[in-house]
Amino acid sequence: MKHLPPRSSRIRTEAARLFAEKGYAATSMRDLADAVGLLPGSLYSHISSKEELLLEIVEDAISRFTGALDPILASDSTATEKLRSAIRAHLQLVAESLDYTSVVFHQWKFLTSDNRERVVSKRHTYEHQFLEIVRTGVSNGEFRSDIDSRVAVLVVLGALNWAPEWYSPTVSRGDVDVAEVIGEMLVSSLLPR
């Protein structure tokens, strides 16, 4: 019988689940306390505030995304291969931690002032990593040049960011690997015809 994870990380996991499911604003600290088996006030010996909890979840999740892209960007693959790897890595993270991903993409708006700005800028970093791949591909002729690179990134990330809404371990259990299909579609959308 394994021992449970330390309470504070248990709290973060449950918070991510609740924020993903009900939304940040509609999740009360009492909901969270129930989920981890504490009384509401007791949460505050482990966390400092509700928003701090959201911030930790969001920053942690974004770091995983940007971190997964670093080795891909640093590799000496073609832009086409890099884009395909980036898409695969992104969907892998989505599947691995659906709740965290869902929170980072849909709940970051509830952060206020400084917290919000920091997160927005980290998200821009992630978008920029994709942009770099696309731009490289356009300039060396791998990708078609009649498509604006920034729009391309928004389309690709749009399709990917929407994935937590429907992507689930079940979907990928079929005989086709859904992530590969998505990657194939999105890469194709950029290849010259």
Add this chain to the structure above:
Amino acid sequence: MKHLPPRSSRIRTEAARLFAEKGYAATSMRDLADAVGLLPGSLYSHISSKEELLLEIVEDAISRFTGALDPILASDSTATEKLRSAIRAHLQLVAESLDYTSVVFHQWKFLTSDNRERVVSKRHTYEHQFLEIVRTGVSNGEFRSDIDSRVAVLVVLGALNWAPEWYSPTVSRGDVDVAEVIGEMLVSSLLPR
């Protein structure tokens, strides 16, 4: 000097704006009352409840989307042309009514029981309209057959549903028509190579 729209429709417009901006749960009836220049209690002579207001906004918006696809599906164009038209129509609606679109895609989760089920089923109808286009294209050879049609629809709608996050009248004021670029990318992603 034009006269203002009737108060009840003004309430719905402002509600859509606030729900889109702050989220449904985080928008209070007091926020809404302030926005339309009434006292909180007075709202209830025009609407029956907060959720009813959300339901009206969401159902109205979905109807515009499915309604826009009807003539496209009924036309005798090729699947490729239909898909391109559907994408254009979708983005047109997004640009025209950003708030309503944002609410329909991100706030429908706050509907409860019956209301929620009705809305989910209307959204499925919309997805099915796209699915029909893609399936037709696959079976007559216009679209590649190695891509699962359902996944294709989720990718296309993912990219489109994400658009309210960044798509704005400003974006399309450049020398390129962003909607055309998106359409070109998404159609290309399905063409045989």
Add this chain to the structure above:
DNA sequence: CCTACCGATCGGTAGG
């Protein structure tokens, strides 16, 4: 459409 108000619930804290 306002006045005046309801009970319920919110995030968070003091003191142990």
Add this chain to the structure above:
DNA sequence: CCTACCGATCGGTAGG
């Protein structure tokens, strides 16, 4: 980590 509680705010209503 619990007991006991805070002021603020919530969606909504009765009566005019």
